[in-house]
Amino acid sequence: MxxxxxxxxxxxxxxxxxxxxxxxxxxxxxxxxGRAVVVPAKVERIxxxxxxVTRIIVALGAGDRLVGIDYFLRNHDHxxxxxxxxxxxxxxxxxxxxxxxxxxxxxxRPDIIFSSPSEFRMTESIERKMRVPVVALASMxxxxxxxxxxxxxxxxxxxxxxxxxxxxFFMSRLEAVRRxxxxxxxxxxxxxxxxxxSLVRTPVSYEPVEAAGGRNAAAGLLPDRFxxxxxxxxxxxxxxxxxxxxxVQGNYLPAERQVTVESVLRxxxxxSLRAVRSGRVGYTFGFWYWWDPALVLVEALHxxxxxxxxxxxxxxxxxxxxxxxxxxxxVEGAFSALCRRLGCDEWTAK
Amino acid sequence: MSGRRxxxxxxxxxxxxxxxxxLFFLSLNIGAYRIPPGAVLSTLGDAVxxxxxxxxxxxxxxxxxxxxxxxxxxxxxxxxxxAVSGASLQALFRNPLVFEFSLGISYGAAFGAALSLxxxxxxxxxxxxxxxxxxxxxxAVMAVAGRSASQTVSILLSGxxxxxxxxxxLSLVEFFANPYALQSLIFWLMGGLGxxxxxxxxxxxxxxxxxxxxxxxxxxxxxxxxxxxxxxxALGVNVGREKVLVIVLATLTTAAATAVxxxxxxxxxxxxxxxxxxxxxxxxxxIPLSAAFGASLLLVADDIARSAASFxxxxxxxxxxxxxxxxxxxxxxSGRLWL
Numbered sequence: 001m002x003x004x005x006x007x008x009x010x011x012x013x014x015x016x017x018x019x020x021x022x023x024x025x026x027x028x029x030x031x032x033x034g035r036a037v038v039v040p041a042k043v044e045r046i047x048x049x050x051x052x053v054t055r056i057i058v059a060l061g062a063g064d065r066l067v068g069i070d071y072f073l074r075n076h077d078h079x080x081x082x083x084x085x086x087x088x089x090x091x092x093x094x095x096x097x098x099x100x101x102x103x104x105x106x107x108x109r110p111d112i113i114f115s116s117p118s119e120f121r122m123t124e125s126i127e128r129k130m131r132v133p134v135v136a137l138a139s140m141x142x143x144x145x146x147x148x149x150x151x152x153x154x155x156x157x158x159x160x161x162x163x164x165x166x167x168x169f170f171m172s173r174l175e176a177v178r179r180x181x182x183x184x185x186x187x188x189x190x191x192x193x194x195x196x197x198s199l200v201r202t203p204v205s206y207e208p209v210e211a212a213g214g215r216n217a218a219a220g221l222l223p224d225r226f227x228x229x230x231x232x233x234x235x236x237x238x239x240x241x242x243x244x245x246x247x248v249q250g251n252y253l254p255a256e257r258q259v260t261v262e263s264v265l266r267x268x269x270x271x272s273l274r275a276v277r278s279g280r281v282g283y284t285f286g287f288w289y290w291w292d293p294a295l296v297l298v299e300a301l302h303x304x305x306x307x308x309x310x311x312x313x314x315x316x317x318x319x320x321x322x323x324x325x326x327x328x329x330x331v332e333g334a335f336s337a338l339c340r341r342l343g344c345d346e347w348t349a350k
Numbered sequence: 351m352s353g354r355r356x357x358x359x360x361x362x363x364x365x366x367x368x369x370x371x372x373l374f375f376l377s378l379n380i381g382a383y384r385i386p387p388g389a390v391l392s393t394l395g396d397a398v399x400x401x402x403x404x405x406x407x408x409x410x411x412x413x414x415x416x417x418x419x420x421x422x423x424x425x426x427x428x429x430x431x432x433a434v435s436g437a438s439l440q441a442l443f444r445n446p447l448v449f450e451f452s453l454g455i456s457y458g459a460a461f462g463a464a465l466s467l468x469x470x471x472x473x474x475x476x477x478x479x480x481x482x483x484x485x486x487x488x489x490a491v492m493a494v495a496g497r498s499a500s501q502t503v504s505i506l507l508s509g510x511x512x513x514x515x516x517x518x519x520l521s522l523v524e525f526f527a528n529p530y531a532l533q534s535l536i537f538w539l540m541g542g543l544g545x546x547x548x549x550x551x552x553x554x555x556x557x558x559x560x561x562x563x564x565x566x567x568x569x570x571x572x573x574x575x576x577x578x579x580x581x582x583x584a585l586g587v588n589v590g591r592e593k594v595l596v597i598v599l600a601t602l603t604t605a606a607a608t609a610v611x612x613x614x615x616x617x618x619x620x621x622x623x624x625x626x627x628x629x630x631x632x633x634x635x636x637i638p639l640s641a642a643f644g645a646s647l648l649l650v651a652d653d654i655a656r657s658a659a660s661f662x663x664x665x666x667x668x669x670x671x672x673x674x675x676x677x678x679x680x681x682x683x684s685g686r687l688w689l
Contacts, residue, residue, distance in 0.1 A: 197534040231661040237382035272409040
């Protein structure tokens, strides 16, 4: 991650917007790899290989400009079909190995391609072979970078107003969560996250936990430069961390979960853990190919309720989640539908 | 000269027994959860002799008996299984490059685990699937070799073919795996001892124990078989039957270990060579010493994997990254491959 959020935001701000009535000039964007990319004034046909960017494009109301998306969002993401049903008719231009189908991509005549910063070589390769601007963007799990990313994509798509509205909404709701838990006198609970289908794989950085008034027990296990990468720990390490709360990634279909809340509670090796003894073991959404901007807000709300139950107020998580998804995607009942799909009504409706 | 050789043999025999035992007890004191050595002894003593429990349940018991002990016992057995299997196969095929990968065992196990994790769900656990397909791989090798199964080259060639097939099938499963299942599969393929439970070991350990014990008992016949087929026949050995027996036992031990640990590379190749460098090619010594030093090597590797960093280093990566350079240095010093 070469470009921090501050730099991205500064560069977005530096790109001078056109006066009303004046034709937009091509803008220069610095992407997450630190590459300066000149993007065309008018972007009508988009290929997005980075799921997080695709979600933002849809949230910005530019989903109809997508002409090709990656295989994960099209075939495996549980949420995306609910907020953007039209995705079902879009061509998939990448395969499970994240490789671009160049001939298909050329046929789709994109004005711009969004790629993943994790795929540096592919980004360079696409630009050389297709002679189309390629912007590598992703938050890499940092919430500030997600906000900057929304602004950047808004600038590229000439949707700055919508981007400003979304980032304003995002930051105000996140700040509200932070304020609500800051007032709680009790200590911030330490939280162990069992992600990616394993009890012993855990993200060393997971900002919704801190936003919701918790402490990631795995923070510091890997140097900061690894970002939100997962660390593999031993069962014994989990016992040594002795977290107050254990959260299992629940963003799986129930039948596909390798680790469940029940399996953690019944594991005799974990019986001495504070979290197990107090029954504070539950599910959380987690991320897949980084964030969905609406879901990460709901995640923060959910975690605040788990960590500090007394702060729970309002109509409940599901109605609040539906309202947040309506704000981002203009779709009614998307969060309720996701909950039904993931079988998470029980663990989110507290 | 003879006295000096006897002393060396005695020292190695003692080391073979003492080294794993010492490492085992030292390893009991290593881990992410700090337990004072006195508390390790007292907890063990309390468990064996029935000491008085305190008012609060101590996590020491859970850590020692539910986490560390199964892990260390698995390291001992899996290390011995991989090394003895490798040593036996190398002697049988008179080829220093043969180990569990050569007969398709590892890729068969990996493919089985992949099928389970990606397509079959929790109904068919990866451990069971890994075992079934490891055995299936060797059965396929024997079937491909057909009537010439007693021929070394035929079996090795069949092993290469079947390995390549399972490797391709594994890649195919990985390609079509959804990203959620793929994460679990990649993690399994890296190998590890940390998730072992007594439940897993209840099935695995007896299989390994039987396989390793019988292979050690067969060490005399391996000496005869390593002379070559014609010489072995001339000495009255049923070469075809003996080869199949050794292959079945090597498969049993390796498949049982791999099913629980995932793919741990190179132990089956490196340990027998190190032992031969120390004692020469006599399988009467090589096989039991391989068991002892394989167990010791995996114990040490696992100690490093779980204590060198704040996170756990996958042991499959560690055995390759550390084991191979170490092996190269020894090979260059000794200047030859023993067989």
